Amino acid sequence: MGSEHGGEKKIEVEYARLRLPFGPVHPALKEPVSLRVTVRGEEVTDVDIFLGHVHRGIESLAEGRNLIQTLYLIERICGICSHSHTTCFTQALEDIGDVRPSERALYLRTLIFEMERIHSHLLFLGIMAYEIGFDTLFMFTWYVREKILDLFEKVTGNRIHHAMNTIGGVRWDLTQQMIREISVSISDVEKSVKHICNYFRDKTAEDRMSGIGGLDHNQALKLCVVGPTARGSGVNIDVRRDHPYAAYNDLKEDFSVITGRGGDVYARTEVRILETFESIKLIRAILDRLPEGPIRPDENAFRIMRRIPEGESISLVEAPRGELLYFVKTDGKGGLRRLKVRTPTFSNLVGLKSMLVGCEIADIPAIVASIDPCLSCTNRITVVDQKSNEVRDIEMNYLRRMVRRS
Amino acid sequence: MNELTAFVVSFPASLLISLLFDGIDRKLHARMQKRIGPPIIQPIYDLIKLFSKERIIPITASTRIFEIMPIISASTSLLAASIVLSNIIVEVSVVGDLILVIYLLAVASIALMIGGSASGNPYSAIGFSRKISMIIAYEIPMFISVISIALGLSPTLTINGIVRFQSNMRAPSLLLRLSAAIAAAAFMICVPAAASVVPFDIPEAKTEIIYGLLVEYGGPYLALAKIAKASSNFTLTLLAATIFLYTPSFLGVNASQISLLLCLATSLAVMFITITLPRTIFARLKVGQAFRFYWMLPLILSTISAILSVVGF
Numbered sequence: 110m111g112s113e114h115g116g117e118k119k120i121e122v123e124y125a126r127l128r129l130p131f132g133p134v135h136p137a138l139k140e141p142v143s144l145r146v147t148v149r150g151e152e153v154t155d156v157d158i159f160l161g162h163v164h165r166g167i168e169s170l171a172e173g174r175n176l177i178q179t180l181y182l183i184e185r186i187c188g189i190c191s192h193s194h195t196t197c198f199t200q201a202l203e204d205i206g207d208v209r210p211s212e213r214a215l216y217l218r219t220l221i222f223e224m225e226r227i228h229s230h231l232l233f234l235g236i237m238a239y240e241i242g243f244d245t246l247f248m249f250t251w252y253v254r255e256k257i258l259d260l261f262e263k264v265t266g267n268r269i270h271h272a273m274n275t276i277g278g279v280r281w282d283l284t285q286q287m288i289r290e291i292s293v294s295i296s297d298v299e300k301s302v303k304h305i306c307n308y309f310r311d312k313t314a315e316d317r318m319s320g321i322g323g324l325d326h327n328q329a330l331k332l333c334v335v336g337p338t339a340r341g342s343g344v345n346i347d348v349r350r351d352h353p354y355a356a357y358n359d360l361k362e363d364f365s366v367i368t369g370r371g372g373d374v375y376a377r378t379e380v381r382i383l384e385t386f387e388s389i390k391l392i393r394a395i396l397d398r399l400p401e402g403p404i405r406p407d408e409n410a411f412r413i414m415r416r417i418p419e420g421e422s423i424s425l426v427e428a429p430r431g432e433l434l435y436f437v438k439t440d441g442k443g444g445l446r447r448l449k450v451r452t453p454t455f456s457n458l459v460g461l462k463s464m465l466v467g468c469e470i471a472d473i474p475a476i477v478a479s480i481d482p483c484l485s486c487t488n489r490i491t492v493v494d495q496k497s498n499e500v501r502d503i504e505m506n507y508l509r510r511m512v513r514r515s
Numbered sequence: 516m517n518e519l520t521a522f523v524v525s526f527p528a529s530l531l532i533s534l535l536f537d538g539i540d541r542k543l544h545a546r547m548q549k550r551i552g553p554p555i556i557q558p559i560y561d562l563i564k565l566f567s568k569e570r571i572i573p574i575t576a577s578t579r580i581f582e583i584m585p586i587i588s589a590s591t592s593l594l595a596a597s598i599v600l601s602n603i604i605v606e607v608s609v610v611g612d613l614i615l616v617i618y619l620l621a622v623a624s625i626a627l628m629i630g631g632s633a634s635g636n637p638y639s640a641i642g643f644s645r646k647i648s649m650i651i652a653y654e655i656p657m658f659i660s661v662i663s664i665a666l667g668l669s670p671t672l673t674i675n676g677i678v679r680f681q682s683n684m685r686a687p688s689l690l691l692r693l694s695a696a697i698a699a700a701a702f703m704i705c706v707p708a709a710a711s712v713v714p715f716d717i718p719e720a721k722t723e724i725i726y727g728l729l730v731e732y733g734g735p736y737l738a739l740a741k742i743a744k745a746s747s748n749f750t751l752t753l754l755a756a757t758i759f760l761y762t763p764s765f766l767g768v769n770a771s772q773i774s775l776l777l778c779l780a781t782s783l784a785v786m787f788i789t790i791t792l793p794r795t796i797f798a799r800l801k802v803g804q805a806f807r808f809y810w811m812l813p814l815i816l817s818t819i820s821a822i823l824s825v826v827g828f
Contacts, residue, residue, distance in 0.1 A: 128637070129637050129638070129641075135725065148641075151641075151644075151802065238798070239722060240722050241722075241798045241799055242713050242714065242716065242720060242722065242797075242798050242799025243713075243797070243798035243799070244548065244713070244794075244795075245547065245548050245795050245796065246798075248548040248549060248550060249548070249549070252549055313714065313797050313798045313800070314798050316800070316804065317798055317799070317800070317801070469801065469802075470641060470723060470724065471717075471720065471723050471799075471801045471802065472801075473723065474722045474723055
């Protein structure tokens with residue numbers, strides 16, 4: 110065996126200072142990001158972040174399609190927060206075309222939105238437990254998450270890609286039966302999340318998570334991190350409260366913005382657990398006060414699409430991971446001139462370096478997981494570390510050429 | 516059954532039983548996590564599949580060491596298992612076999628360490644350094660607790676001597692002497708680290724360093740490493756069941772088939788408490804935390820037990 114390689118063998122490992130490749134394929138990071146971590150002993154001294162392994166060119170694809178097709182396309186940007194993407198996109202279109210969805214439609218949108226937040230946060234908590242080696246909690250959390258996915262299937266017919274939104278409303282209505290089922294299921298979930306909260310407050314779990322991956326308030330502001338990552342560092346921002354969309358303006362009293370103090374992995378985890386309770390409160394409020402009325406215009410969606418004039422709009426939503434921004438520019442003929450998506454993970458990844466430097470190898474997976482990276486939606490641009498030598502050739506000139514070509 | 520046949524039979528038997536124990540462990544673990552879990556003979560299927568796979572040796576590895584070490588590891592841990600097992604079936608009295616078993620177990624894990632680090636993978640290098648810290652952390656209290664039991668009962672270094680002492684007194688040593696009870700506690704706290712399961716699976720933490728030492732092993736080599744792991748876990752639990760908790764002593768029977776069954780049942784219980792339960796209910800510790808834990812609790816416990824046993828409690 111190996112002897113076939115003959116004299117070519119050489120081992121060039123400087124054991125005092127190792128460069129570890131974390132990803133793009135790694136059991137801890139199921140997402141295609143590559144972290145080149147330099148370690149001395151167990152301590153991390155430097156980190157380079159490489160993205161772009163699954164660049165799919167979705168923005169470019171969207172420019173060749175009509176608006177309804179794009180709606181289905183962008184739902185596939187992310188498998189976890191698919192509803193956030195479509196909501197954000199339809200909001201922009203409704204703004205350009207001056208289409209007002211009915212109250213009931215907005216409430217239903219918000220309902221799916223908050224259910225999605227619960228399912229996303231439970232997914233995160235499971236992964237967090239897995240990263241710190243707590244497999245039982247991981248299994249339990251995902252078992253709870255299944256209940257939410259079942260609800261999605263009952264309401265919209267799909268577990269992941271709900272296809273709930275359409276221009277001017279939503280596509281599926283709630284029956285009384287569904288409302289009853291949701292409120293029963295939500296109570297179950299609330300009970301289970303309380304258990305999960307207790308497990309995370311257990312000492313073995315807390316020891317692994319507190320005091321690592323620190324990002325203090327000023328750094329968080331400076332690096333413009335968003336969502337639970339920012340709130341974990343005490344930055345009080347939330348699009349739902351600051352720029353209310355969908356039905357959040359009516360529901361202002363029914364939830365509060367959770368902020369943490371520590372700025373470490375534990376604070377970010379705790380923020381997400383507590384946000385799950387807030388989402389449960391919101392869902393109860395929505396089910397109580399669901400207004401009557403149509404869920405979408407009677408007109409065919411294609412007619413509405415063709416009526417949307419040329420124009421541009423920016424739309425914001427608070428996705429489970431933070432602020433999601435869409436810039437949409439329509440061409441007035443049912444198509445798009447430009448679509449720009451700024452996903453929350455892209456903002457949060459910037460903070461990763463200052464969190465990682467100085468930690469131990471054992472903490473890397475927990476820290477990376479703590480920003481809940483969703484890289485499938487981030488991979489639309491390549492980040493190049495200007496300091497490292499091997500990527501010198503991909504610099505301004507290359508980018509300039511790219512710009513000229515388009 | 517004479518000594519030689521017993522020993523020859525116990526070699527494959529210990530392989531089979533340790534794989535079954537591994538399967539039971541996985542099943543129990545799964546049931547506690549609300550999963551269905553694999554069939555109990557899944558480890559045997561795994562081995563058959565792994566042995567039929569291609570052998571891959573990384574280009575950075577030093578080939579000979581990389582190839583030989585899993586074989587050494589598997590054979591030493593199997594040997595250790597069969598020594599303990601044959602001691603229960605027949606009365607063999609080899610002076611120092613207690614030390615030999617502990618030594619063989621250490622060799623098994625060190626061989627795997629050397630083999631893994633010979634792969635040239637940086638993750639293995641980290642696994643190596645972590646494993647060294649862990650070995651220093653758990654081997655010392657473990658060894659002291661075994662020595663304490665050897666000193667405390669009739670001073671003997673044979674497993675058989677300890678077994679005979681317990682069956683003469685009609686109670687397991689755990690109940691006979693305070694020092695033995697403390698030593699048993701120290702030993703059992705060391706088992707999860709020796710078996711490297713959560714919370715002490717630090718050297719092979721899959722989410723951190725991708726199985727560390729085993730990262731480059733695949734196919735037959737991985738199968739051998741799995742055998743080594745399963746049989747050393749089995750040896751540890753069986754040893755605990757023999758020298759601390761020799762349940763057949765209640766019946767007053769000496770080495771026989773009944774005592775074998777009772778011993779296996781006891782060691783299954785020990786495995787559940789020391790391996791399956793911790794890995795279900797705890798999160799992984801960091802190297803520093805684990806090291807501090809082992810040098811605080813088990814080391815102090817085992818030292819106290821050694822002092823007590825010398826004094827005569």
